[in-house]
Amino acid sequence: MDVTLTPSSVSGRVRAPPSKSYTHRAILAAGYGEQATVRNPLVSADTRATMRAVEAYGGETDLSADESELSVEGFDGLPETPADVIDCANSGTTMRLTTGTAALVDGLTVLTGDSSLRSRPQGPLLDAIEQLGGRAESTRRNGQAPLVVGGPAEGGPVTGGTASIPGDVSSQFVTALLMAGAVTDDGITVDLETELKSAPYVDITLELLAAFGVEADELDSSESAGRGDGGGYHVDGGQSYDPSGGVYDVPGDFSSMSYLLAAGALAGDDSVVVEGAQPSAQGDAAIVEILERMGADIAWDHETGEITVEQSDLEGVEVSVADTPDLLPTIAVLGAVAGGTTTITDCEHVRYKETDRVTAMAESLETMGATVLEEQDRLTVRGADTDLRGATLSGREDHRIVMALSIAGLVADGETTVTGAEDVDVSFPGFFDALAGMGADVRR
DSSP, X not given: OOEEEESOOEEEEEEOOBOHHHHHHHHHHHHHSSEXXXXXXXXXXXXXXXXXXXXXXXXXXXXXXXXXXXXXXXXXTOOXXXXXXXXXXXXXXXXXXXXXXXXXXXXXXXXXXXTTGGGSOOHHHHHHHHHTTOEEEETTSSSOSSEXXXXXXXXXXXXXXXXXXXXXXOTHHHHHHHHHHTTSSSOEEEEESSOOTTHHHHHHHHHHHHHTTOOEEEEOTXXXXXXXXXXXXXXXXXXXXXXXXXXXXXXXXXXXXXXXXXXXXXXXXXXEEEEOOOOOSOGGGHHHHHHHHTTOEEEEETTTTEEEEEOOOOBOOEEEOSSOGGGHHHHHHHHHHSBSEEEEESOGXXXXXXXXXXXXXXXHHHHTTOEEEEETTEEEEEGGGOOOBOOEEEOTTOHHHHHHHHHHHTTSBSOEEEESGGGGGGTOTTHHHHHHHTTOEEXX
């Protein structure tokens, strides 16, 4: 599907979708347990992949007709060997988190995905599972899917232990090990060889584990026996996943919210009110502070979970995305419209997402007339030298690229067409409906 946008003004109230990060973790946590209900889940292509994985390991999932509740009958800490290959589609979170689950089965699990997912790095997680005594291989021996994962060669699941991993590739490796470690006999300690990038995503994991009654702890470098000084994490074994009252409520998603807030700051005719912004451990809540630094008229009511933003004259800033990689496309678009220069630093790990998002945004914004300098770990956008113009742009099979470029289309001269726009189904299926409801001129 292609989508075409023309310069538009937006206003009104709009609700952010539920958090994809929390939904993934909640579905798998419920799978590790006996039974739980996940309330207000994000139902998207990615989270459906996690539902399928839980079912492959012996659980059952039942989504209500209005998709407001997901009932999960879990495998109670004892995943079965899947009867077939687990297809994670385009969901890197599904693959990484459920690769940890695969180490707990008696047999072998094969995990694969689409061409994009099969190009993403999994090597450090495979190495960690082998350190724990399990079997974990890339069929092409390049650290990428398809993966073959299981317990020790002599049979039985991984029972726990200590694994050292780099912290600068993906925080999801830590999450996978902690979630699986809680139901091992001996627990798992994760030693970080380097400083952890995207650390707030592990904070999300710790918050969710606590909500399911599982205790896990962060370790400082003095408590960690790793080869570096990055600290680490530990989870005791023998724990059970059981949320209070058997129910877990998913909060709103700040990654998705960033596009709505950017739309209000760039194209608001009147105020835009974004609902569903309850405080949580999400690092991407930093978008509020970033917009404030750029000069946006923005206010966050924590009690009601509402953020109000109005069109503002923005100025460029320097922003590190070490902990907030998913915000890079949004910040790049804001920088292209803001005065001065916006510099996005610590972004090399953003190259290993559904696509190389650093290059994708640099090339796309240049096509729209922006002045951009791309370096390996830095992206500089000179908004003062930019007048965005409409263009036909590839969504690059990446939901975040599609949404960010669509926001740019609201303020670019002429028509902007983004191809492959159906990929928003990964995290924000109602994105274009939300934009149209705010008054944007969107044609599909």
